[in-house]
Amino acid sequence: MQFVRASWIRRAGLSENDLEKRPPRISAAAQGKLLEYAAEATDDHALGLHLAQQSNPREAGLLFYVASAAQTIGDALSLYARYCRITNEAVRPKLTRSPEGVKVQLRFVGLPRRHARQNIEFMTAASLKGLREMAGRDFRLPQVSFAHARNSDLREFERFFGCPVEFGASMDQLDFSNETLALPLVTEDRHLLETLQPICGEAAKERKTPKGRYALPSRTKCKSGFRTAQRKDRPWRP
Numbered sequence: 001m002q003f004v005r006a007s008w009i010r011r012a013g014l015s016e017n018d019l020e021k022r023p024p025r026i027s028a029a030a031q032g033k034l035l036e037y038a039a040e041a042t043d044d045h046a047l048g049l050h051l052a053q054q055s056n057p058r059e060a061g062l063l064f065y066v067a068s069a070a071q072t073i074g075d076a077l078s079l080y081a082r083y084c085r086i087t088n089e090a091v092r093p094k095l096t097r098s099p100e101g102v103k104v105q106l107r108f109v110g111l112p113r114r115h116a117r118q119n120i121e122f123m124t125a126a127s128l129k130g131l132r133e134m135a136g137r138d139f140r141l142p143q144v145s146f147a148h149a150r151n152s153d154l155r156e157f158e159r160f161f162g163c164p165v166e167f168g169a170s171m172d173q174l175d176f177s178n179e180t181l182a183l184p185l186v187t188e189d190r191h192l193l194e195t196l197q198p199i200c201g202e203a204a205k206e207r208k209t210p211k212g213r214y215a216l217p218s219r220t221k222c223k224s225g226f227r228t229a230q231r232k233d234r235p236w237r238p
Contacts, residue, residue, distance in 0.1 A: 032111050035118035046153040048122035049160060055122075057130030063087045066200050068134045069193035074181035076134055077104065080127070083200045091123060100142070101181055106172040117148045120172060125160060128174070136186035138162070142177055145169035 039047035057064050063086050067076040081093045081104075092107040108120055124144070132138055140162030150157075150167040157165040 029110055029112065029115065032116040032119040035122065036115050039118050046121070046156055048118035048120070049125050049153070049157060052122050052125030052129055053160065055126050055129065057126065057133050060087050060126075060130065062196065062200060062203065064130055066193065066196040067130070068185060068187035069189040069196060070134075070185060071188050071190075072181065072185060073131055073135055073139075073176065073183045074102070076131060076185060077102065077176065077181070079200075083204050086200060086203045088123070101175060101177040101179075104174045104176065106174075108172070113148055117150070120146065120148070121157075124172065124174065128161065134185045134187045135183045137183070139180050139183060141175055141180070143173075143175040145171065145173045147172050 035048055035051075039045060044050060063080065063083055066083060067079045070076040070079055077095060081095050084091055084093055090108055090110055092109055094105045094107065096103045096105065106120075106124065108116060111119065124146075128141070143163055143166070144157075144161045145166040147169055148167065154165065154167075
């Protein structure tokens with residue numbers, strides 16, 4: 001099994017040393033290939049989802065802690081969209097207000113779709129797991145969509161997200177209801193937020209990591225953001 005593991009790490013253009021670095025940083029394309037080859041080697045067609053279920057959201061580091069210090073899920077999403085580049089320049093979130101809530105559209109840069117399915121499913125599921133942990137409850141979303149196709153393990157995805165999950169859609173998107181956006185966070189910490197926001201701002205501004213690179217998981221006042229975008233389908237930009 002160790003030989004097989006080393007084989008698909010090499011196929012992704014990586015080495016064991018790349019994964020041992022703390023925090024490990026590899027190209028988005030390489031991580032996409034790595035997860036696809038690992039899914040193939042382990043015969044786990046939902047590997048990205050399974051990794052997300054086992055992940056520790058705190059491994060996102062600064063991004064998790066600044067978002068977790070917010071007051072509500074809506075505020076945490078605002079902070080996530082604003083500072084996402086700190087840990088993941090491959091993801092470009094766009095938050096759009098609608099009468100029913102907010103649509104979070106995810107654009108993945110530098111990730112060829114044929115080598116990114118597991119990776120995109122991992123990042124999407126891990127983000128939701130982090131938000132659920134912040135809220136202290138297993139809330140459900142109205143709808144989740146992925147742009148790539150999938151014809152297996154569909155029920156497993158619906159169980160995790162708690163809603164219909166569409167594959168082969170026009171975009172990758174998570175829908176949040178107004179009720180969910182208003183959920184308070186059990187991790188709220190105003191003083192921590194005031195401390196971390198300037199640090200996050202500088203980190204996002206000055207980070208010099210090339211586009212499409214981000215931190216790997218181990219092995220394996222912003223409150224007005226949603227309230228000021230009241231017009232139907234008006235994009236909110238952090």
